[in-house]
Amino acid sequence: MLNHPILHRREWLQAGACTLLGITLPKVFAGRAASAPAQADRRRARSVVLVLLSGGASQLDTLDMKPEAPAEIRGEFRPIATNVAGIQICEHLPRLAERMHHWALVRSFSHGENGHLPGIHRLLTGAPMPNQRITDLDNVLSRRDWPCYAAGLDRVRPRHDGVPNGVTLPHALIEGPLTWPGQHAGFLGAAHDPLLVTQNPNAPTFRMESFSLPADSSPERMVQRQRLLDNFAATSHPFRQQQQLAFEMLSSGRVAQAFRLEREPDRIRDRYGRTMLGQSLLLARRLVQAGVPVIQANMGIVQSWDTHVDNWGRLRNRLLPWLDQGLAALVDDLSAEGLLDDTLVVVMGEFGRTPRVSNLPGETLPGRDHWAAVYSGLFAGAGVRGGQVIGRSDRISAYPMSDPFTPYDVGATVYEALGVDPDAEIQDALGRRHRINQGKVIREIF
Numbered sequence: 001m002l003n004h005p006i007l008h009r010r011e012w013l014q015a016g017a018c019t020l021l022g023i024t025l026p027k028v029f030a031g032r033a034a035s036a037p038a039q040a041d042r043r044r045a046r047s048v049v050l051v052l053l054s055g056g057a058s059q060l061d062t063l064d065m066k067p068e069a070p071a072e073i074r075g076e077f078r079p080i081a082t083n084v085a086g087i088q089i090c091e092h093l094p095r096l097a098e099r100m101h102h103w104a105l106v107r108s109f110s111h112g113e114n115g116h117l118p119g120i121h122r123l124l125t126g127a128p129m130p131n132q133r134i135t136d137l138d139n140v141l142s143r144r145d146w147p148c149y150a151a152g153l154d155r156v157r158p159r160h161d162g163v164p165n166g167v168t169l170p171h172a173l174i175e176g177p178l179t180w181p182g183q184h185a186g187f188l189g190a191a192h193d194p195l196l197v198t199q200n201p202n203a204p205t206f207r208m209e210s211f212s213l214p215a216d217s218s219p220e221r222m223v224q225r226q227r228l229l230d231n232f233a234a235t236s237h238p239f240r241q242q243q244q245l246a247f248e249m250l251s252s253g254r255v256a257q258a259f260r261l262e263r264e265p266d267r268i269r270d271r272y273g274r275t276m277l278g279q280s281l282l283l284a285r286r287l288v289q290a291g292v293p294v295i296q297a298n299m300g301i302v303q304s305w306d307t308h309v310d311n312w313g314r315l316r317n318r319l320l321p322w323l324d325q326g327l328a329a330l331v332d333d334l335s336a337e338g339l340l341d342d343t344l345v346v347v348m349g350e351f352g353r354t355p356r357v358s359n360l361p362g363e364t365l366p367g368r369d370h371w372a373a374v375y376s377g378l379f380a381g382a383g384v385r386g387g388q389v390i391g392r393s394d395r396i397s398a399y400p401m402s403d404p405f406t407p408y409d410v411g412a413t414v415y416e417a418l419g420v421d422p423d424a425e426i427q428d429a430l431g432r433r434h435r436i437n438q439g440k441v442i443r444e445i446f
Contacts, residue, residue, distance in 0.1 A: 045382035045417040046342040047288045048149065050296045051281070051327070052123075053349035054173055054180075055116070055306030056375070058368050060355060060397045061315055062090050063376040064107045073355050073396045075368075076312040084387040092320040095328035101387040102331050102340070104379045104445040108391025109348070110404035114370040115139070116302065119350030119407075120173065121182035124148050124296070126411015126422075126437045129181065141179040145186030147426070149414050150194035150294035152436050154185070156420050163254055166194030166294040167287055170201055170280050173302045180302060187428040194294065201261055201279035258290040259283070271332075273325040276300070281326035285333050288343050293418055299323060305349055308360050311367035331380060340381040344417045346410065348377030355396040374400050377410070379445045382417050390444045408439030416441045 058075075060066060065079040065088065079088035082100035089097055089105075096103070113119045117139035118129050125146035129139065147155065150166020159165055173180035185192035199206050261269070261283060272278035277299050284297045299305070300319070307314050327347065334340040352375025353368030360367070374393045380386060391402045412422035415437055422437040 044419065045344045046339075047292060048294050048344045048346065048382075048414050048417060049284050049288065049330070050124075050149070050294070050414070051284075051323075051345065051347040052296060052298045053305045053323075053347065054120070054298055054300060055303045056119070056349040056351045056353060056370060057305045057319075058307060058311060058315070058353035059107070059374065059376040059393070060353065060368070061311065062093065062320070063105055063378070064374075064393055064397050065090060066395065066397055069355075069396050072357050075357060077316070087387070087389055090320065092316055093324045095324045099328060099331055102335070102380045103386050104384050104388050104390060105376065106379065106390045106405060106442065106445065107374075107376045107393055108400040108402050108404045109352075109375045109377055109406070110400050111351070111372050111406050114351065114372050116306070116350060116370075117178065117180055119370075119372060120180045121145060122407035123348070123350050123410060124182035125186070126408050126414070126439055128408075128438070130187070139181055140177075141181045141183055143187055143189070145181045145184070147186045147188045147192065147436075148182055148184060148194065148294075148296075149411065149418075150296070151185030151188050151192040152415065152426065153293055153418055153420060154192040154194075155188050155426050156424055156436070161291075163291050164195045165192075165292075166296070167197060167292050168194050168296040169197035169283060169298070170276060171198050171298060171301070172196055173298060175302045188426065189429065194296070195255075197283075200276045201283045202274055202276045206261060206279075207259070254290045255287075255292070258286040258292075261286070268329075268333075271325075272329040273322055275322045275326075277322040278326040278329070281330045285330055288334065288339055289337075294414075306370075307353065308367040308369060309363045310365035311353070311357075313365065334381065342382065344382035344384070344414065345380045346377065346414070347379075348410070349375070350407075351375050352397075355398045371398075373398060374404070379413075379442075383446045385446060388445075390442075405442055406439060408437065409442050410439070411437045412439035412441045413445070 060073070061075050061077050065077065066074050067079055078091045080091045080094065080097055081088055082097040084100045087100055087105065089100070111122060113122060121129055125148055127146035130144050130146060148166070154165040168183065172183060184190070184194065261279065264282065269279065269282065272282040280297045280299070284295045287295045305319060331340065331345065334343055351370055351372035354371045357366045357368060374397060391400060391405065393399065394401050415422045420436070422439065422441065424436045425433045426436050427433055
């Protein structure tokens, strides 16, 4: 029976059809638990795109500049006017400045965690670390983590149409022995993990053929295989559930088509920028079109925006131009295609940077260190009222001068935008009940 022609790809199905070419679906197909759907009338967005400035972007050199501060505070960049009277941002974000009418700028984010790993956990989950941890090695990714937004959504509102509830791209947040926490389903289990893309969308070899039917197959043959496999596994068995979800994804083809970046005209790809950041945002737009609810686009590796050294050189020559070009194209396309009203776009890092410029020992190029006391973030789409600034910092962008917002509030805003009550309860593996989020919705942006 193992050599039966219909079963010769069984091992491939067991793998979930998702390990080829750097794409992993980390045990997503392992026994998802059904739960009650969210109330439809709460839903305001089909998708959320979280543009993660991993490492922590400097608020003083991007969105909350202080041109009247002393030189050791204000840094090297100048502010420029935007297309909204009274709002100024960095000179190296000219495209963003031209589209400020789409964006709500929050300048009073604040929390008390200056470490990358717990800071990222707060932003990606909307919750603190479940357990007190002492060192970085204690803070790494684990099944003790709070679930990320895609996982929380998947627990509350699972799908069976071949489209995952979440995709993270273009890589996981890993540095050496450290894997940043909050990137997966945490205590909800691997069944709810988002789809993880581990390829650079700007690479010539970027493909997503692991979500296409085999060359010698067809939808009809796949249905035959599915019926035959039904005879070998009970429908309640976790492995059978894996198979079912694999079949759904292969039958749909919507996700596979989203990854066919080579089908985009060169002029479109060029508009986003031929960089990993730009092409990641193009892929995010295609995933929105495919109906993926939560897309996390990591803008670089974990330390990309961690500008302890050469803060202004790194921002001026690479990070800000790449981000500016990609964000402009993303918002332009979503708006032109009528998708911006249904898509919440969030742009921020885990914290900001210190007001005072400093040099690390042995380094000649100055930078700024970690600073969670105040920092900035951007929101657009899904009912956000653009062209406004919410909150303010003090004269050197060190502390909030208005009521602060926290990463937990970002989580509540994301969940509510997707139609999930931030007060909804989820259960861990021991059956204990928890609120899915501990923040409050940032209603001022709407």
